[in-house]
Each structure stands twice: as C-alpha cells, then as structure tokens.
Amino acid sequence: MAAPKPLSPRFAVPLAIALLLALGLVADFLWSSSSSSGTSGRGQLASASRTATAKKSGRARGKKPAAEGYLNATYADIPAPRWDWEEMPAAPVPRLDGYSVQIGDLLYVFAGYENLDHVHSHVDVYNFTSNTWTGRFDMPKEMANSHLGIVTDGRYIYALTGQFGPQCRSPINRNFVVDTVTKEWHELPPLPVPRYAPATQLWRGRLHVMGGGKEDRHEPGLEHWSLAVKDGKALENEWRTEIPIPRGGPHRACIVANDKLFVIGGQEGDFMAKPGSPIFKCVRRHEVVYGDVYMLDDGNKWKQLSPMPKPNSHIECAWVIVNNSVIIVGGTTEKHPITKKMILVGEVFRFDLDTLTWSVIGRMPFRIKTALAGYWDGWLYFTSGQRDRGPDNPAPKKVVDHDQLLGDY
Template structure:
C-alpha cells in the first residue's frame, strides 16, 4: 500500500529538483555566452553537426563574413525564387538581376572553352557527360541570338581544361585533357583562323598541363600554372611564345618568371597592357589508380581568392583579393567599362557535407580603384560557364548548375543560354 504523504513528498522533491536543474542550466548558459571562447566552441560544434533533411545550419558571424540567409520568396520581376542557403555560407548579398532565357546551345558542356570576337561567341569542346567529350566548335551570334556554324576540331586537340586566347581574328589553343573521365593531358597547341575556319599546329609546350592561365600580352602567348601531369599537383611554370597573325615566330617556348601560386581554373585577363590572373585552386580530381577508364577520383582541393598582376618589370604584384575564393572561371569573365566582371564558379567546400559548392554571384573588379563588388545574382549557381558581352547584355551559357535554390552542390550539365542587361 502506498502512503499518500510519501507520494506527495516525492512529487514536491521532484519539482524542486527540476527547478534546480533549470536554474543551473540558465546560469551555465549565461556564463558560456559571456565567455571569450564561445565563438570557437560554437564553431567546433557546428563543424561536426550533421543536418537533417530540412534543417538550416546557422553559423557565427566570424564564419558568415557578411553573408546572409533569407526566407523563401518569389521575385516579382522575373519569377525566380530567392535562394535559401541551407547549411552552408557560400552566397553573398547581391542585387537581383532580371534574366532572360535565350536559345540553348546545341549540346550541353562542362569544362568547355569560349572566345568572343566581335558579335560571335566561339564555344569549344567540353564534357557532354563524364564518359563523353565533344570535339567540335559551336558559334553563337549575339546580333540575331542564334546558334550555327558548327565545325570540327583537330583530332589531336584536347577536349577540356584548355588554355585559350585571341588577337581578334586568330584563336590560340594550348594543351588540356584529352578524352573523358580523368584522362591524361596533352602538350599540343593549335591556332584557329576564325575567318577561314582553318587550323594550324604550333610548337608544343615543354610539358603537358591542365587548365593553365593563358593570354596574349605584348606580342607573346603566355601560359602559366595549371595542374601537372597527374591532374592534381599545381604547377608554377610560366612560358611564353612570340606569335603574330596566327603564326609562331619562335620554335621553342621561352621560360618566364614563375607564377606566385600554381593551379588550374583561373581567369587570365589583359587590360590596358596589364596581365591579371584571378582566383583558381590547388588540387583537382585524379584518375583512380588502376582504373582502365581513368575513372575520376576526388582529392582535396583548396580554392583561393588571390589576384596577381604582371607589371612592366616582369614581376608579380599582389592585388586586393576577391570577395570570396572562386575557381572554374577561366572563360567566365568579360571586360566592361574598365572593370573585369566574373560570373559564377566554385568556392570553398560545404562546411558540413564537404561537397563542392557553386557560386551564384556576378563579381566586378574596378581597375582604376582596384576594388571588388558584387553586382548581381545569377538565376542559379553555376561553374565553368562561358561568358560574353554585347550591346549592353551580359550572356552566359553551359557549365554545371546547382541542385536547387537551397543546395549549392553541382548537379546537371547544361547548355542553356541566359542574358541580362548590365550597366556598370
């Protein structure tokens, strides 16, 4: 038999114990909040936290670095969803741009290349899928917004991770990866006469490279960095070759000053007789050892925000860094009114899932002030996109887009063409 008095005392004691624990927890929480080490503790917890399907990870301000997350909504102007950034810190605050979808490219492309000459965008090679690569050129006409004029590339020419530059008629192409998956690089170089559609060979590079920074500067074709033959190790090498009117004036490449930091997937731009190298990464996917198809295997990559300029004394100068690390932007840039505009790319890996994180902003580097700004938001995040600018319109096509507004990981390879009016 249970006594009523005993039961009442037990109930009272239980209530007081709960109150005591609650008070102790509140005091501990206040002490934790006032502790100077609270930020690092929270960071440690957050970095080991595994999100559920619908949770949003909130990171401290030291990690956010002025980034914001907003609730889901619809933009009244273009009907595009405002992005909700789940469990990551990649998106930067950016003005909304009104994007218009144009005719898609004849084929989807990843890691392709593009060069604009006047009103024509020449789009080269690239992956169709991880097991299939393109070996032709498509042309987009900005005047009438149509695709046409397809023609084949040389059989020995690389299919992705190309280096490329133009003098306004001739397009110079250096090495890259030959074949699908993570096959090896080639040292072959070519030049295309865009008026006759004829190809010619040029002296091969001293060694093969993946995705080197490439540009014409002061009568010489400069090739810098990229990845070494194993596809992962960053290269610091810098070579140049004198060229004119689509012909090499020398039989061998000249060794130049090494680039300060190696690696592939960077923007390389010449403006007002200055050569700039922007962004990029160290490391990349490699072929799985022993794989008969050279199956791609993920390795550690470090994306960076570095900006370098080569000056009159052939010395590298360090310029203000990008708003955030950005890679896979080698053909995702244009020059507009004394500024360099960069579209999309990839940034630091997702802090929880460690997956690749795509970039969804349009960045501007003002050359006179040497200041960076975020000038717009893309309709979705995308890497290795191909960019052009014509008659006030900013265009981008191809690449690999995100999984959706709340997932910045890469998913579908696209051939879509988009444009927006951009006044800078």
C-alpha cells in the same frame, strides 16, 4: 529514521561543478535549437530561377527584386541586387569544362564534357546580333577536349595543352591555332610539359601560359612560359621561360587590360584518375579554392592585389571586360566543411581596373560553374556549365544541357 549524512567537502565540490557544467550544456543546447529554427546567423539567398529545368534558356533585363529565402550560413551567398534573366535559344549540346572566346558579335564555344564518358571535339558559334547559334566546325582530332588554355587576337584563336579524352585522362602538350575566317587549323610548338587548365593570354606580342595542374592533374604548377606569335603563326621554335607565378593551379581567369596581365582566383588540387582504372575513372582529391589576384605590369615581378570577395574557381572563361571593369559570373568556392561537397557560386563580381577593387553587383538565375560569358550591345550573356540543385542546395546538379542566358548590364 536517521537523517542522511552530509557529503564531505571532498565530494561535494566536484559534484557541484559537474552539475553546473551539465546545466550550462543544456542551456547551450536549448539556445542553439532556438537559433537554428529562426533566421539568426543565416545569409539571404535568391528564390529559385524561373528556369525550372536544365534544358531551358533565358535572358534578363534590369535588376527586378525577387522573393528571398534563407540559407544556412555555411552556404551563404553574398547579398547582391537581383537581375532579371531572359531565356535565349538553346545551345546545341551540354558542356562542362568547355571553353570560349568572343570575337565581335560571335561567341566561339570549344570542346568540353557532355558527361564524364563523352567529350566534344568541335566548336559551336553563337551570334549575339541575331541571337542564334549559327555555325559549327570540327577541331583537330589530336587536340585536347577539356581543361584548355584559350585566347584570341581578334581573328586567330589559340587553344593550348589540356586534357585529351573523357574521365580524368592525361594531359597533352600539343597546341593549335585556328583562323576563324578560313576555319583552317595549324599546330604550334609544344609546351615543355603538359598542363591542365593553365592561365593563358596574349600580352605584348607573346602568348603566355602559366600555372595550371601538373601531369597528375592534382599538383599545381608554377611555371610560366611565353612564345612570340603573330597572325596565327609562331615566330619562335621554342617556348621561353618567364618569371613563375606565385601560386599555381588550374581554373583561373587570366586577363590583359591597360597593358597589365592579371590572373584571378583558381584552386590547388583537382580530381585524379583512380589508380589502375582502365578508363581513368575520376576520383576526388583534396582541393583548396582561393581568391588570390596577381598582376604583372613590368614583366619582372608579380604584384598581389586585393582578393576576390570570396574564393572562386572554374572561372577561366566566365569573364568579360565592360567599361574598364572585369565582370565575372559564377564559379565554385570552398567545399562544405562537413560533407565536403562542392559549393557553386551565384554572384556576379566586378573588378574595377581603375581602383583595383572588388564589388558584388548582381546575382545569377542559379549558381553555376564553368559558365562561358560574353557581352554585346549592353547585354551580359552566359551559357553552358553545371548548375546548382536548387536555391537551398548549392551542390552541383547535372551539366546544363542547353542554356544560353543573358542579363542586362
């Protein structure tokens, strides 16, 4: 039988190249399969909290090591010391997007969702000295139920703008103040326009409100207003326009320390009401989470500082000041690039107000967003919010029903 004719160079060269490419793809596939079955390219994650269900409570003392697992780098937590957490008395109701302020040994916890179809219109009070929930009083029926701006001067609590009602209803521009001694409420002059979850603080005798989400709940606002206040009363009839914040959006920490105003983290975009929905049903929209930090120290110009260790949002009441440092617990970071699911944060961050630098100092018992933080007698507390689905799944689970947690710091 005659031998086959050799391929001409015209066909042989392309065929050889194709074979080499195919071999390369097979090798790459085998290497990837091998890597994914081991630990290469993965970040470490804490083991599951001993708080097995959302209805338990706890607190932690010290930084005891715990078992560690591995999590795909897409979700990787930043390496951090393990803290023990000790369970504490159950909170009276579950809360998502609730708000809080601390006055002495009391934590005042406001409003929030119980679920998307039900919002609270009252304040619960936790006593750090007795470690008990000791009080409850009603909010004005006309006051927003979530996405507030909130701040205290040590007696009066100012609760500003926010969303009125469940699901993704519209914001209102009405503002209220409560005397924590008498429990009496009064109304303040309305904001020029409504805002969702604006950054809010008292600074140099003025109530500052900035950023947040605009009326459609999605577009970030840059506006910044202030109002002179004293002892729970407005000294002016209208809000004054201030220098806009460089980057807008809701769900940020806003802090005054060393006579400087800081705005930390946040996001651009948020869920919106479904067009035509009679109940303003929430539907997802694109969000960008960031870790930007801005400081205003002379009232005339914002200065951008070192960003957070990771982008972080839903932290407006998740912070305390300890030893001239800002401590921030939990939050949400950038969404999963493929599934687009929300990724919760489980680290405890420290911002040194002397050096203006960041570090990661601990880990929560689980990842959680919209946690409400407090600090008393050497203990770091948090309560409420929405936790993760487990150590290997940082997506949100149900709203934490009755958690009151604290850790030694």
